[in-house]
Amino acid sequence: MLLFFALSTCVKLVSEWYKSEKERTLVASQKINSELSFLKAQLNPHFLFNTLNSIYSLANKKSDDTTVAIVTLSELMRYMIYEANEEFISLEKEIEYIKNYISLQLLRLRNSSGVKINVHGSLKYKIEPLLLISFIENAFKYGTDYKGKTEIRIVITTNNHELYLEVYNISSLQNLDNKNSGIGLENIKNRLNLLYPNAHTLEITKSEKSFEISLKINLKRNK
Secondary structure, eight states: OHHHHHHHHHHHHHHHHHHHHHHHHHHHHHHHHHHHHHHHHHHHHHHHHHHHHHHHHHHHTTOTTHHHHHHHHHHHHHIIIIITTSSOEEHHHHHHHHHHHHHHHHTTOSOOTTEEEEEESOOOOEEOTTSSHHHHHHHHHHOBOTTSOBOEEEEEEEETTEEEEEEEEEOOGGGOOTTTTTHHHHHHHHHHHHHSTTSEEEEEEEOSSEEEEEEEEEOGGGO
8 A cells, every 4th residue: 555655646746747847848938939039020110120221212212222122121111021930941931031121222322342241051941030130231231331331241151051141340439329239239139049049159350440249040941
């Protein structure tokens, strides 16, 4: 009887522990999903406001490129609304989205010769949508000095399930917006910590004259 009672008690304790762990895991998962949804929702308006400012600048100059910019923005928004809601998107589509964003930004620049983007390696990987755009957006927001010179270098490389993103831009004290400059970067840092814990590294180097980020992500789990 004692043995039966002991075994019954052990089984009950193990069952309750398993149930408790399952509930704890579910709550943690729901919390992460909720936080990711919140961060992603923050990203879209932030991106939209900056892009509308770019189009306003073109319209204010009565530029012939205004119509092209509006059509490009429409394509970008279609991607964000209908495709970026997936848990994963192909890296090829994500980079195409980035290139469309860059083409939109080039329309408003006085001299775009200093803007370079290079993509190397296979694009046959999956990645969370809208994960890299904040770094690109930040470079265009601050990559023009007080003389109107723009210098931005973007390199995206994949090698053996690793994604490498390097973004460099010149900057000046005139461009610094201490109130709003950190919103996009803080957002993406939080997303990276939630999506790729112990599977990414991010280095940020900044000075009065330049800003540079170096990001590495292990995409193996997404393949």
